[in-house]
Amino acid sequence: MQAQTKNETPSLKAENLAQFLQTEFKKYRSAADFVSFKMIREKTRDYSVRNGKAEDLTEFVDLGLMIEVMVSGHIGYGATCELTADGIKRAFERALNMTRTSASRAVYKFDKNIRPAVQGTYSTSRKVRLDKLSLTEIFDYLKKTSLGLKTNDKIISAVSDAMLIECTQNYFSSEGTEIFQEFDIIVNSMSATASDGKESQTRSLHGGRGNCIQGGAEYFQLDNALRECETISREALELLTAENCPSETCDLILAPDQMLLQIHESIGHPLELDRILGDERNFAGWSFVQPADFGHLQYGSPIMNVVFDPAGANQLASYNFDDVGNKADKKYLIKSGKLEAALGSLESQTRSKISGVANARSSSWNRAPIDRMANINLEGGDLSLDQMIAKVERGVIMYSNRSWSIDDYRRKFQFGCEYGKLIENGKVTKTLKNPNYRGVTVPFWNALSGLTTTDTIESYGSPYCGKGEPSQVIRVGHASPYALFKNIEVFGGG
């Protein structure tokens, strides 16, 4: 791997900036009850090739500072990319003034425990750093895979795309916190759209942008990718002549690349404690989960075990500390189907007295941290995929999410997939197009009746989970086995 030409502006060099911020921080650290500085630098290279030709080649270097100030138990925020002494002064003063007024009208008065004093680091598990991957290498990979998808004239659009993100965070606070975390992230998507003039169908690598990991340049293995291309393109063509998914109530097997969405929308979001506390009511929504449900609600069938796991190697949302310095550890959210803990940060835990996790997260330097998912995973069961299929008299297997919709309480959902297979008398019989299903969260999870074994678990995620006012996207990871649900309403297109 050849190194990128490095041509960094001296005053923007990481080590110079870190030092500058330390000096600046000293000026302000005693100017409020609590003060913290967090500098985030994120470089994103987003390259896309369509039908073998350059589509978009863009790069974004986002660099800025988030200042937190606490006044009378209320925390307010000031963010700036004006990384000069004057710029920081302006940001600090604006934050302090707004926070003084807000403190007299604050939802809750916290103490300093919501910003623990810790020191530590984190770095993505990888063999070769992403900054070692040159434009030529990645462009070549995308060209070859894009052409690998275009196996036939009926494939009218063959897109191969890679988003490479290098992110560093320096955080220090008046409590003595010092944290450095760095992340290398890859979002790699490939998709083929087939059309015969009348029908048009798209098949992709695990759905839109579902294929995302933390990892290094070693991820890009062209031989493997070309094999994936062949399958994607074959299945896209297959869908042109496939039957529509039938409309009926039958068994449903969801592949891990659809389970990612099912877990995300119907477990992750309703368990976010800030939603339960009503912070999100005006935008993302509330939750059907009530504070009294923790420790009591039978969320799903007894084989359902769901964890918050920030330590999954190469999972998209792994970290050691959340964005307020809370040390992140694995925790069961749902055990044997029973609801145990919430996705609530230190602030939400204090407000609600409900057990939570380290999940105060911001999309970047310009947004305040809110309760978020990270890696939310469903644990494996005892079936092989063949055994699971053999248990089904009549049912559908659905792969790769393409449509998602759920109400603001996270009860009534309807999801659609790219590709389906019909199961009749324990055997896979034919391919189905436009497979969709709908249901209601708690009855649906209680209809869970089989999971494949731990070694079949696949991990995906999303770089774009949206929430918050102002709005923010966050990266989430979801690992799951294949899952069997009994008596679900499925239907097709048209």
Place this chain on the structure above:
Amino acid sequence: MQTYLKSLSEKLFNELKGNEELSIGLHSEESEFVRFNHSLVRQNTHVHQHEATFQFQNDGRTYAKTATLTLDPETDLALGRDTITEMRAVLPLIDPSPKYTPMVNNGTSEVFQKSERPPVEKVINHITDVFSKSDLAGFYCAGPLRQASLNSKGQSHYFENDSFFFDYSVYDGPRAAKGYYADSQWDEARFDKQASQAKNTLSLLAKPQIKVKPGAYRTYLAPMAVAEIAEIFNWRAVSRSQYEQGFTPLKKLFTREQLFSPHFSLIENNSLGLNSHFNTIGEISPSVLPIIENGEMKNFLINSATAKEYNLVSNNADAGMWSSEVMRSMEIRAGTLADEQILKELGTGLYLTNLHYINWSDPQAARLTGMTRFACFWVENGEIAGPIQDLRFDDSLYNIFGTELAALTKDRSRFTNTLTYQKRRLGGMMVPGALLNKMNFTL
């Protein structure tokens, strides 16, 4: 900011050699964000954010790099120079682009808009006072937002809009009513009047909840609900590049196999003052572009890249994510239904003020699904019978704006874009309410 950018750009344009072309796009904002819950402040954030996008072209190749600016002249100039050097080095490593269009001078212009408002501290106090006896959740957003597009051919467009909005909802347990306040000038009397309207709507919801079974019902969609549905046009439907790549919900409309209702017209209307007068690359947007007129498809949105690739004529559209063209200032033409006639004309059916989380359920059939949200009622013989439990709909645009569209309201509402993912957005829409003979509910 305008002078700062001009001086920085001139220095960078002087760095170019031979046939190299450079454009500089600016996004800059100074924003006050206040988030409320239980009629109190949950979080307050002030943001100074400035980004420059440097697009560098030569020899049929193009590369774009965006970076945050520090507003320190020396640092930003060094950053710009380094960026040019870097892009000059990478350009020969990539292939020519089939969508390449040489830069041209699209002229010079500047527009300044400002909505007067009290300082944020006063706004916080007023909101918490007016709603002190209510349970309010909401979001106040204010401050200047600037966009500019300059290039080495001499083009220079600048737009600055200093505005505010307050997007909120009030609650009585699980019952909720939505409110929204934006104005050319903060007017306390108008703000208070809208606040009482939201509180009044909430009191209408006090009646016992009615459980409506899935099925097809005569339905009235208030402007905010129509706006939610109309957003789907921007989800790849009116984009020509997406159409060419096989995403074709409006194919039957385009080929005239199926039409929308003759009452339905969808227009990209840049004269509404909701967005900047130029697109990302500085082309001047047409003031009015009909997309669907009296039920017939007139135009897709086509940007210069799509025009180049498919040999079409550009209508200076703007591209959103994944190079998909999007409407920036959407208008749906008004109808004749008077507000006071709505309940009577609806008769018996659903009155929906808001919808939520809409997505294509079968894009090829233009079918979409979503949920009811906030204040939604069951109406019997022109009288509100009570609030409903949330329902899921799944229906086609060809029904909603086609065969089942009974009437559109005379009065329309304007909505400015409230999304602030990564940065604040311009744009918005102006839409009427819609009465449907029937709408299909599935869950």
